[in-house]
Amino acid sequence: xxxxxxxxxxxxxxxxxxxxxxxxxxxxxxxxxxxxxxxxxxxxxxxxxxxxxxxxxxxxxxxxxxxxxxxxxxxxxxxxxxxxxxxxxxxxxxxxxxxxxxxxxxxxxxxxxxxxx
Amino acid sequence: xxxxxxxxxxxxxxxxxxxxxxxxxxxxxxxxxxxxxxxxxxxxxxxxxxxxxxxxxxxxxxxxxxxxxxxxxxxxxxxxxxxxxxxxxxxxxxxxxxxxxxxxxxxxxxxxxx
Numbered sequence: 001x002x003x004x005x006x007x008x009x010x011x012x013x014x015x016x017x018x019x020x021x022x023x024x025x026x027x028x029x030x031x032x033x034x035x036x037x038x039x040x041x042x043x044x045x046x047x048x049x050x051x052x053x054x055x056x057x058x059x060x061x062x063x064x065x066x067x068x069x070x071x072x073x074x075x076x077x078x079x080x081x082x083x084x085x086x087x088x089x090x091x092x093x094x095x096x097x098x099x100x101x102x103x104x105x106x107x108x109x110x111x112x113x114x115x116x117x
Numbered sequence: 118x119x120x121x122x123x124x125x126x127x128x129x130x131x132x133x134x135x136x137x138x139x140x141x142x143x144x145x146x147x148x149x150x151x152x153x154x155x156x157x158x159x160x161x162x163x164x165x166x167x168x169x170x171x172x173x174x175x176x177x178x179x180x181x182x183x184x185x186x187x188x189x190x191x192x193x194x195x196x197x198x199x200x201x202x203x204x205x206x207x208x209x210x211x212x213x214x215x216x217x218x219x220x221x222x223x224x225x226x227x228x229x230x231x
Contacts, residue, residue, distance in 0.1 A: 048217035
């Protein structure tokens with residue numbers, strides 16, 4: 001069973017540019033979440049999509065956006081890149097059930113490492 | 118606002134030693150708590166999930182405990198091996214959020230020396 005696939009794995013951009021990252025979830029998973037990981041702030045939640053709708057959003061500026069397609073694949077976009085956007089961006093998928101027991105455990109991809117120069 | 122803290126930030130032990138990693142959270146109204154492992158430059162691997170009604174979960178040499186009243190969880194690793202070297206993170210679901218919206222601690226970087 002294929003895992004969560006993120007592309008590209010590495011990319012370098014300059015300030016002011018924009019970037020689009022892609023995430024293909026595990027087959028059958030309808031929820032995709034995005035996280036930003038930096039040495040200073042650790043892992044921070046960006047947003048979650050379920051059935052093409054944004055379900056939750058973290059505390060990030062509007063330059064960060066995302067979407068989900070009918071096949072559950074998701075993309076996130078960062079516009080007007082800043083040096084501080086350099087980070088590992090992680091995507092995670094799950095069944096997306098609102099189950100407090102946590103039965104639908106997140107499965108993470110390997111991440112996309114973005115460097116902004 | 119829920120906050121998750123992990124102490125120490127780094128830990129180095131000799132191979133074979135039993136060790137405990139700590140995780141604390143400020144709001145005890147959690148649905149569950151998860152422990153993850155992250156290898157350098159890689160994504161996260163889920164190790165154990167403890168539901169709020171449980172006290173412990175075990176998987177192989179790993180045992181995680183949860184004490185909601187004190188806002189603490191521990192991850193016990195028995196007979197540590199060099200392959201256990203990684204960063205260990207704990208996380209809880211955000212208030213009213215789904216399982217996809219987790220609040221993470223900053224992790225404990227474990228180094229097991231041969």
